[in-house]
Amino acid sequence: MSSDSRYGWVVVAAAFTLMFVGFGAAYSFAAFFAAFEAEFGALRGDIALVFSLCAFLWFSSGAPGGMLADRFGARRVALAGVVCLVLALWAASVAQSLTMLYAVYSIGIGVGVGLVYVPSVGAVQPWFGANRAFASGIAVAGIGAGNFAGPLLAAWWIERFGWRGAYLALAIFVLLLGGVAAAALRQQEHSASGPREGIPLSAAVKTAAFWLLFASLVLSCIGLFVPMVHLSPYATDAGYTQAQGVALVSLIGVGSLLGRFTIGAPADRIGRLPSLCAMYAGLGVMFLLWYAASAYWMLVVFALVFGVCYGAYVALLPTIVMDLYGPRSVSGIIGCLYSGCGLGTLVGPWLAGVAYDTVGGYQLAMLAGAVFSAGAAACVVILMQRGQAEAFHRG
Numbered sequence: 001m002s003s004d005s006r007y008g009w010v011v012v013a014a015a016f017t018l019m020f021v022g023f024g025a026a027y028s029f030a031a032f033f034a035a036f037e038a039e040f041g042a043l044r045g046d047i048a049l050v051f052s053l054c055a056f057l058w059f060s061s062g063a064p065g066g067m068l069a070d071r072f073g074a075r076r077v078a079l080a081g082v083v084c085l086v087l088a089l090w091a092a093s094v095a096q097s098l099t100m101l102y103a104v105y106s107i108g109i110g111v112g113v114g115l116v117y118v119p120s121v122g123a124v125q126p127w128f129g130a131n132r133a134f135a136s137g138i139a140v141a142g143i144g145a146g147n148f149a150g151p152l153l154a155a156w157w158i159e160r161f162g163w164r165g166a167y168l169a170l171a172i173f174v175l176l177l178g179g180v181a182a183a184a185l186r187q188q189e190h191s192a193s194g195p196r197e198g199i200p201l202s203a204a205v206k207t208a209a210f211w212l213l214f215a216s217l218v219l220s221c222i223g224l225f226v227p228m229v230h231l232s233p234y235a236t237d238a239g240y241t242q243a244q245g246v247a248l249v250s251l252i253g254v255g256s257l258l259g260r261f262t263i264g265a266p267a268d269r270i271g272r273l274p275s276l277c278a279m280y281a282g283l284g285v286m287f288l289l290w291y292a293a294s295a296y297w298m299l300v301v302f303a304l305v306f307g308v309c310y311g312a313y314v315a316l317l318p319t320i321v322m323d324l325y326g327p328r329s330v331s332g333i334i335g336c337l338y339s340g341c342g343l344g345t346l347v348g349p350w351l352a353g354v355a356y357d358t359v360g361g362y363q364l365a366m367l368a369g370a371v372f373s374a375g376a377a378a379c380v381v382i383l384m385q386r387g388q389a390e391a392f393h394r395g
Contacts, residue, residue, distance in 0.1 A: 008127030010184060012139045015120035017181035018078055019142030021174045022116040024150030025085055026054060026109055028170060030232045030249040031154035034242055035163040040098050045353030048229050050101050052350040055225055057110025059342030062118035066335025067201070069119035074331070075185045081115030082178035084108050089171035093164045116178070118338060122331025123187050125322045132322060134264035137315040141260040144311045147228075148253025151246045198326020204333045209324055212383040213317070214340040220280055220376035221344030223287060223369025224310060226362075227252060229349040231303065234362055240296060248303045255307020256314075263312035272323065276316045277380040282309035284373030291366040344372075 029051045036047050069077045088108020095101045121140060128135045153173075157166035204210050231252075232245035259279075267275040286306040293299050321333050352365035 007186065008124075008135070011123055011127055011186060012135050014181040014184040015124050015139035016142035016145070017177055018082075018116045018120045018185070019140060020146045020149070021178040021181070022081070022085060022113045022146065023143045024146030024153070025089060025170055025174055026051075026058070026113055026150070027147045027228060027249070027253070028150035028154035029054075030228065031151045031158060031246050032163055032166075033229070033233055034236070035158060036098070036101075039163070042098050043353070043357045044230075044233065045350060045357045046098055048349045048353035050098065050106055051225070051229050052346050052348070053102060053106035054110040054113075055349075056342040056346035057107060058113035058117065059221075059338045059340075059345060061111045061114025062338040062342075063332065063335035065115045066118040066122055066331035066333070067329075068115075069122055069187075069331045070329055074119035074123040074187050075182060077119045078116050078182040078185050079179070081112045081117075081119075082174065082182050084112030084115060085178065086171050086175045088112060089167050089174060093167035093171070114335075116182075118331055118335040120185065121318050122334055123185055125318055125330050126187070126327040132319050136318050137260045137262075137264045140315050140318070141257050141311070143314060144253045144256030144258075144260055144307065146253070147256055147307070148250045150253075151232075151249045155243070155246050198328030198330070201329040201332040201336065204325050204329065205336065207324075208386060209383055210333070210337070212379045212386075213320070214337055216276075216280065216376040216379035217317075217337060217340035218344045219372045219379065220283060220313070221341040222348040222372045223344075223365075224283065224341075225345045225349050226352045226365050226369055227290070227303070227306060230352050230356070230362060230365070231299075235296075235299065244296065248299055251300060251303035252307035252310065255304040255309075256311030257307075258304075259308035259311030259313075260315040262308075263315050267312075267316055267319075272316050272320050273380055273384050276313055276320065277377050277384070279309045279313035279316070280373055280377035280380060283313075284370045284377070287366050287370035287373060291363060291370075 033047060036042060065077055065081070085108070088104055091104035091108060092101060095104060121136070124136055124139045125132060154166050154170065157169045161169060228249060231248050232242070235245035235248055236242055263275060283306065286302055286309065289298065290302045293302060317337070318330070318334055321337065322330055325333055352362060355364045356362055
């Protein structure tokens with residue numbers, strides 16, 4: 001293995017770290033939920049909207065972030081993302097209202113994660129061939145690690161320093177780790193003697209496969225981020241401690257790590273699209289388990305398996321894009337697809353909060369999550385059937 005080839009694993013490590021700090025900062029929101037209720041006396045729908053806007057922006061900014069990375073390099077774009085994250089966390093520490101949190105946290109974290117996430121994922125893909133799913137799974141496992149560690153670190157710092165001091169601690173954490181990782185990020189050099197393999201973004205968005213994947217992301221993400229925001233307050237409503245509620249959100253991160261690390265081999269064996277379909281269906285089943293849960297251990301099972309399905313499908317998507325479209329505009333295509341996640345996430349957690357404020361429970365949100373997850377799986381089934389039909393006609 002050449003030293004240039006080995007550097008691909010450095011890129012994987014850098015991408016893992018960037019996603020760890022970015023999503024750790026974002027998913028720490030669950031630990032701050034109760035503090036915002038107490039500090040601002042706000043309704044849960046209004047508090048959830050802080051996260052919904054944030055997630056909408058990180059998915060939406062992924063498209064321009066990916067295109068910027070294709071043009072200027074992933075390192076520069078990721079460094080800009082780290083700066084956005086640090087400034088947003090510092091500004092959140094002095095916020096005096098939810099409106100200010102919308103302005104500084106939602107926008108700053110949203111744009112920062114978008115500029116870190118897609119360029120990092122896109123930078124990994126061209127370094128690998130046969131091991132691409134495995135390498136991609138390791139890289140995006142940083143999201144699961146952040147999902148696990150972010151709420152726990154934030155809860156610890158809130159207890160020690162208060163919620164404002166906790167945001168300052170998070171800002172320093174992101175600056176140190178994220179800055180080093182962004183500086184280490186590097187895209188693989190391509191020969192200047194010919195065009196890069198694959199098709200451009202302008203051609204990809206004209207394919208049916210793109211829009212079926214886009215629709216699956218919109219549908220799945222309507223429910224996907226509801227537990228990230230509402231599982232902790234749901235648990236406290238059910239009589240469990242706040243620490244137990246935060247632990248459930250972190251367990252989603254543990255499951256996510258397992259899913260990202262383990263999906264590569266089975267996906268390479270049974271196919272990446274069938275695996276994606278299975279993960280969407282698994283999310284739907286887990287929403288039904290959450291609906292039926294009557295004991296804490298059932299919530300633990302829900303959180304772990306939900307996390308596995310979530311982590312695996314996030315790891316699969318970049319490799320599917322690479323399979324379909326090649327490396328030429330991989331970051332831009334991934335970014336545009338992730339804007340579908342933004343649309344789903346914008347409405348899901350917010351509407352779940354509104355439903356709670358209206359009817360006093362999350363049952364409607366759970367059932368809706370199951371239905372929309374099934375719709376996402378159906379989109380992938382249609383995509384596979386179209387692919388089989390095209391192969392038959394070519395044969």
